[in-house]
Amino acid sequence: MALKIKTREIEYTAADGAKLIGYFAAPETDAAVPGVIVAPEWWGRNEYTEQRARELAEHGYAALAIDMYGGKKVTTAVSDASAWMMQTFEDPETIVVRAAAGLNTLAQQQEVNAAKLAAIGFCYGGKVVLDLARSGADLRAVATFHAALAPKAPAQEGKVKAEILVMHGELDSMVTLDDVAAFRQEMHAAKVEHEVIIFENAKHGFSNPLADERAKANGVDLGYNAAAEKGSLDAMYALLDRQLKSKE
Template structure:
């Protein structure tokens, strides 16, 4: 097991306002080890609930470990959703026109790399559920990323990865009991990666459902009547895999 959750640094945090190419106001959440510079950095793409406490906690953990990290705002004005119907409405609004996802993720990436603490040559992107698709689509667009890690993610591509364009190494964490992203979807993703000659690994976690890294998943499932579930073991193992990837690729 890694020591990512016991390695503690004092961190500084701030909100950063930025805009997409259409002028939409976006508000990201940045954290980094206090007083440090030339840092490898991680772009953190939220679940369809938006830039909420869960994703901000992931940013703090990354900063306490030693990375700069930035939770991106995909909906504008840091809107978050409390129920699944609202989350779905917000998410679907970023699929039409289809370039909104990449446009807003690119704006966030440019904002992250412009921060004085950050080494722009050492950037990774991670994403949870909908955010996994955001991170992957950013890499598919040719962004200069060293790694992408996803957790219970939508793996589908509007524009499939192309050899030479997709630069990141990929690690996917997927729950075997995920009823929203099927094992057939995972196989299709593997084929996409193989065709584009992308270095990738897919870890399947037995008994884990969609949302397995989020301690609020069971309550979200109860409130919304959707098939989510938290799995502490799958969360711990997939986070170990994430930090091992980041240590190897970014440091």
Template sequence: MTDNSPLNSTAEKAIRIREIQYQDSTGQNLVGLFAYPEGESNLAAVLVYPEWWGRNDYIESRARELAEYGFAALAIDMYGDKKIAEDASQANEYMMATFEPENVIVDRATAALNTLREQPEVDASRIAAIGFCYGGKVALDLARSGAELKAVATFHANLSAQTPAQEGTFKAEVVVAHGEEDSMVSLDDVEAFKQEMQNAKVKHRVDLYPNAKHGFTNPAADENARKNDVDLGYDALAEAESMDALYALLDRVLK
């Protein structure tokens, strides 16, 4: 694993960023963006798993926000070599390639977790994972695998499980933010997820946002919907409320 030189960042709270190259178990090169408050150490840290577009500007901005707030954060590359997609067909192709063989998602999610733990600024005992859309599934599947996470938060996420959570294995507390008008992840899917969590005795909460569609936290959702003819939509109120819930969760379980 190699770290590139830190880059300067200007923000309300001074932060530093650096790209980190690491590999999954097959040797696939992955490139994360690590952000942290300048001059601080022993930091609680957050994995930031992306939408199906990949490690793009949106996901990097979420990592920077976390660093400005006081956490270390790693924006994750799930496709390798920083590949990103700008149209839905390409994004779907990249995403589906991580569903087969079955262990690719957890393998790459775990590689990111191990990489974050190794950073000298990070307290490896205080780590959470968050994910948006596809990245929500990645974060949940990492927790389902038994990873040592304090919390998982998802936003307009794919909640399905190839291997459902098991009592005692799933260690993280979970908060799910879901739009009631999400046509890609139904309310029946949400109920099935809640039942999974109940069966595994996982502490969890599902926050439903009226009128919010899939992708509601991403300001680019409306433009992505227009370009790709898919049912996405940005909702500023749902974004703000779900982010408030995220930071309340992180403050409680990581600090």
């Protein structure tokens, strides 16, 4: 049964000076609960990201949908999304600095047990949370959906604290199976506990019901897959429950 939840926006500032606005959701409970940051697709911190945060809250987690662009900018146009995303690549530290600001902000909320933190991310947001994990952030679990997998810098042995779950579409033309193989090699080399799940007949964006609409409007190879969406979310919750609820 879904828990009753509360939501609010939280303004915070990253170390690079970016003024960011997160969307926070938590169950209505007096006890502090595990926290999860939700990193958005390249469209920005939109309703889809906020929906995933609310779902996490209904499952007993406090969640913060983080803002990576500032001022909670959102778009449905690839031209804008690409430009904003590339701006966060100009300085190699930007992604981790802004994601870490989101994680710290989540941990500071009174509803959150700061000893039990995780991160999930979609597409661009998947890269965000993987790079955050690679930086040595205090995370127990990371789950990604159709993520960009190439690292800012490869994971180093002993630095990654999180158990990592990567969920990828077999037919993803933006992140190839060769990219997945390279990611696995990186994780093995750094001795990181990880799992990769490949969903058959799934394209990039498979978890987002609006993927087909975005694909048609922008001429890009995205596609929604209901079976992959359900399977990936089930796997994510299994990881979070194991790492955040069943362990002290």
